Amino acid sequence: MIIFLMVVFLFCMYWLFWMSNTRRIEKFTASLPMPPSLPVIGHAALFLGNTEKILKNLEDIASIALKNNGAVKLWLGPKLYIAIGNPEDAQLILENCLDKDVVYRFLRPWLGQGLFIAPLRLWKMHRKILLPVFHNKVIEEYIGVISKQADVLTERLEEQSGKETFDVLSYISACTLDIVFETSMGEKMDVQHWPDTPYLRARHTVMEILNKRLFKVWLQPDCLFKLTRYAKEQKKNIDLTHKFTDEVVQKRRLQFEAKEAIGINNTKDSAYSKVTIPSGVGAVVGAFAIHRSVDLWGSNANEFDPDRFLPERSKNRHPCSFIPFSHGSRNCIGRNFGMIIIKGIISNVIRSFRIQADEVGPLKIEMLLFPIRGHQIKITKRMN
Numbered sequence: 001m002i003i004f005l006m007v008v009f010l011f012c013m014y015w016l017f018w019m020s021n022t023r024r025i026e027k028f029t030a031s032l033p034m035p036p037s038l039p040v041i042g043h044a045a046l047f048l049g050n051t052e053k054i055l056k057n058l059e060d061i062a063s064i065a066l067k068n069n070g071a072v073k074l075w076l077g078p079k080l081y082i083a084i085g086n087p088e089d090a091q092l093i094l095e096n097c098l099d100k101d102v103v104y105r106f107l108r109p110w111l112g113q114g115l116f117i118a119p120l121r122l123w124k125m126h127r128k129i130l131l132p133v134f135h136n137k138v139i140e141e142y143i144g145v146i147s148k149q150a151d152v153l154t155e156r157l158e159e160q161s162g163k164e165t166f167d168v169l170s171y172i173s174a175c176t177l178d179i180v181f182e183t184s185m186g187e188k189m190d191v192q193h194w195p196d197t198p199y200l201r202a203r204h205t206v207m208e209i210l211n212k213r214l215f216k217v218w219l220q221p222d223c224l225f226k227l228t229r230y231a232k233e234q235k236k237n238i239d240l241t242h243k244f245t246d247e248v249v250q251k252r253r254l255q256f257e258a259k260e261a262i263g264i265n266n267t268k269d270s271a272y273s274k275v276t277i278p279s280g281v282g283a284v285v286g287a288f289a290i291h292r293s294v295d296l297w298g299s300n301a302n303e304f305d306p307d308r309f310l311p312e313r314s315k316n317r318h319p320c321s322f323i324p325f326s327h328g329s330r331n332c333i334g335r336n337f338g339m340i341i342i343k344g345i346i347s348n349v350i351r352s353f354r355i356q357a358d359e360v361g362p363l364k365i366e367m368l369l370f371p372i373r374g375h376q377i378k379i380t381k382r383m384n
Helices: 002-029 051-066 087-096 102-111 120-134 136-140 143-160 169-185 198-215 229-260 335-352
Strands: 071-076 079-084 282-285 353-356 363-365 369-371 376-381
Touching: 002 079, 051 071, 051 079, 051 363, 079 087, 087 282, 102 198, 102 229, 120 136, 136 335, 143 169, 143 335, 143 376, 169 229, 169 335, 198 229, 335 353
Parallel strands: 079 282
Antiparallel strands: 071 079, 353 376, 363 369
8 A cells, every 4th residue: 555655656746747847848839839639648649550641740740840930849748849840940959959869769779879879978989989980081992892882783783774663772772781891891791692691681670670669659668668579579680780790890800900910859948040949858850841841942842853952053052951961060970971872873873874763652751761662763774
């Protein structure tokens, strides 16, 4: 009986604290719009259902934000998130709020305290160590590897030349993995010829489970997730990927030794250009909304128009209008490396083939955006 009363007392104290904090937060954010919500779970129901439905809900949320100075609020249970859809506030948030949100805890069993999700103190230390590795002069040394693997990709694509449409994603992914493994780990995986390896199968399984946790609310609490078969399956496959990377790192260390005897949490009340974010509230920078803003990109915002990135059309554009690698000091450390890989692969492919493609069509959201029909293209060999 005493234990029951203590539990009730603690629950009541937590409820009073939560209500007091909620009133303070609501006072700061009263002017922000939000979609219809449900008691207790708030807007969590918007993230239930299949990936196409979730994406449609995100599009609706983005539409609300873009009609209201680029901001909208969402309650996910007791946690409030403010989604930002304008580049001005996105810049201020990404340059000042450097702590990652608790939602990234799902990645910790796999990535540990790596650069992407590390707490601020560790991130500063790790980033300082890794920056020289991604210096432009170092990256230029990888061009030979990129060119070689792009040639392999071209050879592999020849089997599709002159045929019907096919999904090119698997070809591009295999080429990218070969480049990343050989440059960052010094390990030649030859994924383009042998795509079915234990490591890659384990990696794919881990990503599938993480995606399920991200969009299925009942799998998010650790206490519930550990009761499912996914927890055991995730651990087994994470252990396999860690074993592989540990072996590669150990091999590289021995080689080196033989030769010589790497979402945002707001921690204080912050007023931005169009919204005030109270401390303890999660800030979500909605690149999905910013990249599709008619105000920023014109009436053809959703159309494929590479000329929009020409220097003369980009001259007066806000730096956070396009943020595929995020922005600020916690942006993607490998952004220049990524761009070189993209340019190397594209230039090699378009020199070898003519490419035809229809509209991408409807999308679905997993950890990334994907076309429901796949990345369908048709290629024809160029005649020299």
